[in-house]
Ligand SMILES: *[C@@H]1O[C@H](CO)[C@@H](O)[C@H](O)[C@H]1NC(C)=O
Ligand SMILES: *[C@@H]1O[C@H](CO)[C@@H](O)[C@H](O)[C@H]1NC(C)=O
């Protein structure tokens with residue numbers, strides 16, 4: 520027979536676990552910093568490969584949700600109260616995986632930007648691998664807030680089911696600009712020390728540590 524105190528203890532332990540997960544998630548795991556810096560290094564050549572090697576004003580068709588800017592992050596935070604940054608990081612991977620795929624798709628085999636883009640995508644995948652491995656699997660099974668889930672569903676929709684009004688045209692260079700800016704915002708712990716105090720997330724954001732308090736109470 521389980522003593523009441525034992526079950527209370529077990530329950531407390533379980534609750535503690537659930538409360539702990541999101542708290543840890545707000546930090547970028549240190550293991551991500553090297554692959555992030557490697558990707559950042561690739562991105563530093565984007566003007567040359569994503570602008571100079573393309574016709575003037577060249578643009579590709581993307582879903583409007585694939586225009587993922589620093590301001591989009593701000594909007595989502597306003598829409599979803601207490602939005603976990605990990606959710607935004609997951610969305611960032613989903614969005615940019617699609618963006619990179621679309622850029623590669625328009626590049627002929629012998630295009631001078633092809634090797635660059637392939638390397639960029641491979642570094643992006645490496646980073647995603649580290650991201651997935653540095654978080655417990657349950658984190659990726661957590662239900663997403665409704666607004667985020669909607670966005671996610673649109674991103675994974677079959678292209679011929681996407682209403683024409685949802686498409687946008689954007690140049691590969693601006694898409695990568697935004698990939699880079701949002702990366703510095705969402706994974707800022709890995710960039711903070713080397714970059715001059717530029718705040719990629721826009722307004723200074725010292726969030727109240729509500730979750731930390733919760734954890735202390737449990
Ligand atoms: C990221 O790349 C930029 C160049 O685009 C560079 O100035 C900066 O130092 C890099 N940051 C890190 C942390 O490697
Ligand atoms: C490129 O776009 C700009 C601004 O939309 C326009 O002024 C310019 O004429 C365009 N250039 C070409 C070559 O289409």
Ligand SMILES: *[C@@H]1O[C@H](CO)[C@@H](O)[C@H](O)[C@H]1NC(C)=O
Nearest residue numbers: 586587588689690693694697
């Ligand atoms: C990228 O972001 C900048 C500002 O952050 C914006 O002006 C531009 O339209 C964006 N472009 C795309 C394709 O997302």
